[in-house]
Amino acid sequence: MDKVPILKMGDTLILAIQVELHDKMAIRLQEDILKEIHDTGARGLVIDVSALEVVDSFMGRVLSDTASMAGIMGVETALVGIRPEIAITLQEMGLELKGVHFALNLEKGMELLQNIGEIFYGED
């Protein structure tokens, strides 16, 4: 399993990262996401990391970069399911995840993006 499936639900793309990504996989994932955004015209991206037990600086960087790239393409990104211990690690590493929204779980992430979408684009 070296490809992370990207699901589409309404205007939102959903992907769950379940294994630690190595360099090649990370770059491929970024490409896949951006292509998918371009193809589908999605407005939201939810990345679920609840299955991850470790997030190192590389992983943090990949997530942050992906969110920035998606942001440039007009997509709001929500990172959901960060575990307490990972939250502490990320915070201690001082890794700044700019332009990313956070939610406790997938459901809340979807809700959050919905709300943001309403504020920015109005209901359509």
Added chain:
Amino acid sequence: MAGKGALNISELLTKKEKEILDEWVKAQADNLASRRGLIPEKQQREDSARLLGVLVKAVAGGNLEDITAPEYDGVNRFLASLAASRANQGFSPSETATYIFSLKNIVFKFLQEEYSDRPEALLKAAIDFSALVDKLGLITFETYVKGREEVIREQQKSMLELSTPVIQIWDEILVSPLIGTIDSARARQIMENLLESIVATKSSIVIMDITGVPAVDTEVANRLLRTMQAAKLMGAECILTGIGPQISQTIVHLGVDLGGVITRASLRDGLTLAFKRLKLNVARAEG
């Protein structure tokens, strides 16, 4: 090591163990502690017999100086348990140590009787034995202090646990009332408790109330900020409340950057804001 003096003592102790014990127990009977009735005479005698027994075994090799040597293991172990049980029985550490030291007088008496014809050897033996008993007495002291430290650590731990509650006051709203000074160990505990609670209660708003925190300096503010950042990573919004006039003044004077954290003066205001965020409406029932 096996000089004349050392030989004297181990020989003497082995030979006169019984007599020394009798004398020692008799001396203790006049002692203050046994008069207070803290310990039955029978147990006192047993303790003394055992201590003397292990001591005789330990000095048999002529070693009177290094009490960390393996032959002193028995002595050390017995002294540790003795100190612990005496402490439980209500003896003060100096009473326990005095008890050990009292062995000196008895042994000196026997030494004197035995070697009155050799004053030089007698002096050396007395000094050696005195130093040994001093060391043994100190062991009981150390054990006592260690026991105390253990108690203090336990209390500190339970205080730490008691002092960092996280309360769910409404669906999706957590309150963490902070009381007392916030050092780094506590900050860590607060952070862990809070994050675990966010997961357990699926909360999206965290109110940290610092009404009970006497002083906020740069360090404390940083610790609070770090906790809030970690909570934010888990999708919870943080509101800092209970900021009195004093604290708000210090924060501004110190130039602490609260980095866009939502702050309110009172817990009440924070709760109102939380309700607003969750689109909850609190109103008096009609009629």
